[in-house]
Amino acid sequence: xxxxxxxxxxxxxxxxxxxxxxxxxxxxxxxxxxxxxxxxxxxxxxxxxxxxxxxxxxxxxxxxxxxxxxxxxxxxxxxxxxxxxxxxxxxxxxxxxxxxxxxxxxxxxxxxxxxxxxxxxxxxxxxxxxxxxxxxxxxxxxxxxxxxxxxxxxxxxxxxxx
Numbered sequence: 001x002x003x004x005x006x007x008x009x010x011x012x013x014x015x016x017x018x019x020x021x022x023x024x025x026x027x028x029x030x031x032x033x034x035x036x037x038x039x040x041x042x043x044x045x046x047x048x049x050x051x052x053x054x055x056x057x058x059x060x061x062x063x064x065x066x067x068x069x070x071x072x073x074x075x076x077x078x079x080x081x082x083x084x085x086x087x088x089x090x091x092x093x094x095x096x097x098x099x100x101x102x103x104x105x106x107x108x109x110x111x112x113x114x115x116x117x118x119x120x121x122x123x124x125x126x127x128x129x130x131x132x133x134x135x136x137x138x139x140x141x142x143x144x145x146x147x148x149x150x151x152x153x154x155x156x157x158x159x160x161x162x
Contacts, residue, residue: 003027004072014063015040020051023084024091034077036067039084056081086159096126096135096155103158106135106147113145120158121145 003025012022020040029035040059041050060081067073090096090104104123106112112119124136127146134146135155 007067007070007072010066010070011038011063014066015059018059018062020055020059023095024089029078031074032076034074036073036077036079038063038079038081039089040081041084041088051083056083086157088157090123090155090157093126093128093133096123099123099157100125103160104137105156105158106137106152107154108147108151109153110151112147112151115139115145119145119147 004027008022008025011025015022015038019042021043023039023041024037025039026037027034028037038059040056042055060079063081064079067077067079087105088095088099090099100123102123103120105118105120108117108119111117119137119139121137121139124138124144126149127134127136133149135149135152136144136146138144
């Protein structure tokens with residue numbers, strides 16, 4: 001299914017009212033049995049910390065009645081609320097500021113910064129210019145590169161075993 005902006009904004013305000021942040025909304029599954037995947041986090045948590053199973057259950061119980069009353073939501077949908085995991089996706093501009101200094105991976109539709117379709121390095125932040133934004137990272141060789149957000153297919157934290 002295609003994203004439904006009204007549903008995403010409604011979910012975001014309801015989830016924030018519960019003390020969490022909406023990380024990502026994805027529609028999966030089939031038209032007959034759509035799956036609505038909602039990832040949540042605590043706004044003040046760092047990498048590897050965050051929401052519990054009980055938190056996910058509470059958010060699910062809180063938003064389900066609202067979803068069921070929405071005509072845009074198919075009648076036979078499945079709601080899945082989860083944490084973003086240790087390799088949390090970076091979706092919103094605020095994610096690139098919040099996780100500055102962390103190790104991230106960028107995946108592109110094509111080659112990024114003249115290097116590869118996948119880059120990994122330390123997040124230096126987000127540069128916002130005249131209508132466009134670029135993700136700044138320091139690569140393992142020490143080079144710093146700027147990658148326009150519109151060429152990035154996905155970005156996420158990289159979990160490192162210690």
